[in-house]
Amino acid sequence: MSQLETDDQPGFVERPVRRHRAGASSVAADQVGQExxxxxxxxxxxxxxxxxxxxxxxxxxxxxxxxxxxxxxxxxxxxxxxxxxxxxxxxxxxxxxxxxxxxxxxxxxxxxxxxxxxxxxxxxxxxxxxxLDLQPERVPDTGFLARLAPDAIERAARDLSKHQVLSKLTGGLHAAAWCDETGAIRCAFEDVGRHNALDKLIGHLVLQRQDTTQGFVFLSSRASYELVRKSARVGVPMIATISAPTSLAIAIAKQAGLRLVSFARENSFVEYDVE
Missing domain, CATH: 3.10.20.10 (Ubiquitin-like (UB roll))
Incomplete structure (x- = not known):
């Protein structure tokens, strides 16, 4: 596969703004995410x-x-x-x-x-x-979840911000990260759309010929149905998100046999579909 043009856009643009604080205002330059x-x-x-x-x-x-x-x-x-x-x-x-x-x-x-x-x-x-495609593929059991470190989710939650370069600049982009069994973030992609960030991550893994069943996805967003559906299609065994899941996301994860955890923080998370 080849790419005609390899010069990506920066992902943000500068715009003049007027900042208001404590009754005073000033003109400044602000970074805004490109869409x-x-x-x-x-x-x-x-x-x-x-x-x-x-x-x-x-x-x-x-x-x-x-x-x-x-x-x-x-x-x-x-x-x-x-x-x-x-x-x-x-x-x-x-x-x-x-x-x-x-x-x-x-x-x-x-x-x-x-x-x-x-x-x-x-x-x-x-x-x-x-x-609507609500019949997900069944995620294969490759033994990855059995090897998952007890503090893997907390580690990913702690380290995600280090990989959110554009989010730090703009305050308005989502991130999708690929994590190993220890919770170490191996790569991350950002986009104004959370599902776009996930597609970029999955596409990168496929282009690099990495096994999408041997890691988990960490998202800086809520867990919605399409994110679970997309991950199940390529065999991702677990999704962790910073924010809440939807009811359909929980249902799709259960059908797919995909582990779903949300409200992931440095010292806590909530797991769904437990007996």
Whole structure:
């Protein structure tokens, strides 16, 4: 796979602001997270436009393609080209052109839907309730959870902020981190959308040919259904989140056999679906 343009956007822009504090005001420069439309085009046909932070778009496209069921494995993608249109007269945007195997492309055409994704939304554009994919794959038992250190979740919670460079600058981006059995964070990706950050992480792992069943995901967000669904599709055995889960996230995790923990802190967490 190749990338046409490798120069990512910085992930933030500076904007002038007026700060008000204790009755006084002053003009300053503030860093704001970038949010761009990103078009995903498969074999020349546009399938989705997602609102993303325009960084790590090759990893995002691979992760999205896998977690949305467009492809079954990373090798189903023959080529990727990313183009940034940051000087557009209309709106800065990016386009990702993917060449996928014919079988995946024909299946995509059969179930093609118009989908304009908004920040924080994972199911925009579907035409009916029946099109919701609520039947997750069963996560294989590879023995990873048995090897998980007792303080792994607490360690990941303690260290996540060290990997949130853009969040520290802007205060407005989510992070998705990949952790080993000790809770050490091996890599992390940021985006204005929590599901985009997860897609970037999963895409990176696939591009690096790492085993997605031998680690866990730590998210700086709530646990919603689509995050659990995406993780189950690639066999992730556990998700930990800083904020609360939804009822559907708990239900999907139970169906998939995926361990779900939330309200993860340096000294505590809450585990769901326990007897």
């Amino acid at each position: 761009w439309p990103v078009a995903l085009v498969y074999n020349g046909i546009s399938h989705a436009v997602m609102m993303c932070t325009p960084r790590d778009l090759e990893a995002f496209a691979v992760g999205f393609s896998l977690t949305e069921g467009i492809i079954e494995r990373g090798s189903d993608i023959h080529d990727i080209e990313v183009t940034f249109h940051d000087h557009s007269d209309v709106l800065p945007h990016a386009e990702v052109q993917l060449q996928v195997v014919q079988q995946s492309f024909m299946a995509l055409k059969d179930k093609r839907r118009a989908m304009a994704g908004r920040t924080g939304c994972g199911v925009c554009g579907i035409e009916s309730i029946e099109l």
